[in-house]
Amino acid sequence: MTVSTFAKVILQPKQTSMMAEAPPCWIAGQGTPNGDLEPFASAQKGSLYTQTNATDDAPHIYQKVDEGEDNNDWVLLAIPSTALSVAHTRDDFNIDAGSGTTVDKLIMVAGEAITIIRAKAIYTIATDTAGAENATIQIGTAVGGAQIVAAEALEAAKAIGSATSLTIADGSVAAGEMVAARLTGIAATEAGEFFVQIEYTVDG
Amino acid sequence: MDKAEDFHNIHQDETCLIIGNGPGLGDIPLWFLESYPSLGSNLIYKLEGFKPTYYATVDSRIMYEYQDEVMAAFSDIPKFLPTPNLDKWKGPNIYRFHHRPGPLFPHPKAGKLFPRDLLSDEGITYVSVTHILLQLAYFMGFTTMLCVGLDNTGDGEHFYGSDRSRPNAEKWDQGYAILEEGFRPRKIINISTRTKCKSLPRDNWRNYIVTEKLAEKA
Numbered sequence: 001m002t003v004s005t006f007a008k009v010i011l012q013p014k015q016t017s018m019m020a021e022a023p024p025c026w027i028a029g030q031g032t033p034n035g036d037l038e039p040f041a042s043a044q045k046g047s048l049y050t051q052t053n054a055t056d057d058a059p060h061i062y063q064k065v066d067e068g069e070d071n072n073d074w075v076l077l078a079i080p081s082t083a084l085s086v087a088h089t090r091d092d093f094n095i096d097a098g099s100g101t102t103v104d105k106l107i108m109v110a111g112e113a114i115t116i117i118r119a120k121a122i123y124t125i126a127t128d129t130a131g132a133e134n135a136t137i138q139i140g141t142a143v144g145g146a147q148i149v150a151a152e153a154l155e156a157a158k159a160i161g162s163a164t165s166l167t168i169a170d171g172s173v174a175a176g177e178m179v180a181a182r183l184t185g186i187a188a189t190e191a192g193e194f195f196v197q198i199e200y201t202v203d204g
Numbered sequence: 205m206d207k208a209e210d211f212h213n214i215h216q217d218e219t220c221l222i223i224g225n226g227p228g229l230g231d232i233p234l235w236f237l238e239s240y241p242s243l244g245s246n247l248i249y250k251l252e253g254f255k256p257t258y259y260a261t262v263d264s265r266i267m268y269e270y271q272d273e274v275m276a277a278f279s280d281i282p283k284f285l286p287t288p289n290l291d292k293w294k295g296p297n298i299y300r301f302h303h304r305p306g307p308l309f310p311h312p313k314a315g316k317l318f319p320r321d322l323l324s325d326e327g328i329t330y331v332s333v334t335h336i337l338l339q340l341a342y343f344m345g346f347t348t349m350l351c352v353g354l355d356n357t358g359d360g361e362h363f364y365g366s367d368r369s370r371p372n373a374e375k376w377d378q379g380y381a382i383l384e385e386g387f388r389p390r391k392i393i394n395i396s397t398r399t400k401c402k403s404l405p406r407d408n409w410r411n412y413i414v415t416e417k418l419a420e421k422a
Contacts, residue, residue, distance in 0.1 A: 126289045126303055128263040129332050130371040156372065157262075157331045160288065162305030191264035191289070 004031035009039045028052055033062050033074035041069050088197040089181055092124050095135045095192035097185030104143045107179040113203040116171035119149050120163040120197050127192035129157045136184045141177040208299040208323040216345035222337045223256060226355025229363040231397040239414040243337040249277035250364040260284040262333050267293045284340055302327025308379050309386040318343045331379040338383050350412055351394045356401040377403045
């Protein structure tokens with residue numbers, strides 16, 4: 001969106017004797033705020049600007065938060081829906097499920113298209129100083145899938161509460177798709193349990 | 205000693221031996237191992253005729269497979285175990301330290317001393333059990349830590365033969381480097397005879413012979 005070429009003050013309260021300085025005003029116009037032009041430049045901090053031609057369903061109210069007479073004086077008040085959400089497997093994987101044995105657990109089914117930002121294996125039972133690194137975890141959009149996180153080794157000597165960060169290969173998940181994790185285990189008598197946690201944003 | 209805290213700085217300004225279980229331990233005579241207070245780990249009880257001053261182990265594998273042997277050999281010496289990992293291991297002279305998640309040695313390089321309640325409160329962490337031995341030695345106040353049998357082979361070879369463990373020797377070495385730097389001005393010196401450890405300063409064990417012990421041997 002281009003910066004404003006047409007903007008007008010639609011509400012300018014009068015300063016009274018009770019006010020130490022001019023009160024904030026309300027401006028309306030097209031485009032994003034142009035901080036070094038009037039009426040934006042002399043508007044008091046705290047003033048609002050309503051952009052009348054913002055994209056449908058997008059936020060369209062700005063507030064003046066600085067007096068540097070530039071575009072950065074104005075910030076968009078509403079935050080786009082990029083807040084992180086968290087999901088995880090409902091119960092823990094046991095690392096020593098058996099050599100080469102696979103165990104699958106569902107994390108979620110996406111109601112809307114999402115993008116996975118981070119994925120971790122979080123340990124609930126500590127691992128020994130050797131052994132756990134022979135087990136792997138992978139994440140995909142089908143049982144046994146690996147397109148989100150390719151098979152990655154777990155780690156030895158991890159304390160309870162510590163995590164192995166997993167590399168996201170492709171974080172895109174379409175609406176209605178599942179997110180599933182697969183452990184490929186190691187032989188019995190190796191200590192260690194963990195769950196898989198993902199952090200994601202809702203697209204659009 | 206009643207609690208782990210009671211070991212805080214009890215060896216101030218002393219030298220100790222950190223005993224690894226690599227094949228090179230067999231090159232070191234027992235009388236030398238008995239020259240200093242020592243910290244041993246895991247299956248060190250297999251070294252006949254020797255008992256370290258302190259013992260530590262961290263793996264559940266040791267608890268499930270060798271607990272009885274360790275307790276039979278070392279019932280009378282202090283044994284340090286991580287909690288909650290090895291809470292099922294019971295017996296006399298057991299002291300527990302909290303297994304902390306996070307980086308190996310987060311303390312500032314300015315030589316911050318370990319607090320008295322470190323083991324039970326903040327806790328310590330490790331990649332290998334030898335990292336625990338070194339941090340226990342630091343906690344006890346030792347200023348020079350001489351490492352023997354610290355071969356870091358990563359191939360499962362030990363002084364008593366081979367076992368199924370295949371540790372990540374590179375990560376172990378990275379840990380030694382972190383501790384060596386973090387402990388300064390205290391010293392960690394690797395006096396092992398055939399080590400693959402690259403991160404620690406080296407020296408010859410014969411340079412640390414205690415004359416009286418040598419005379420006793422003679």
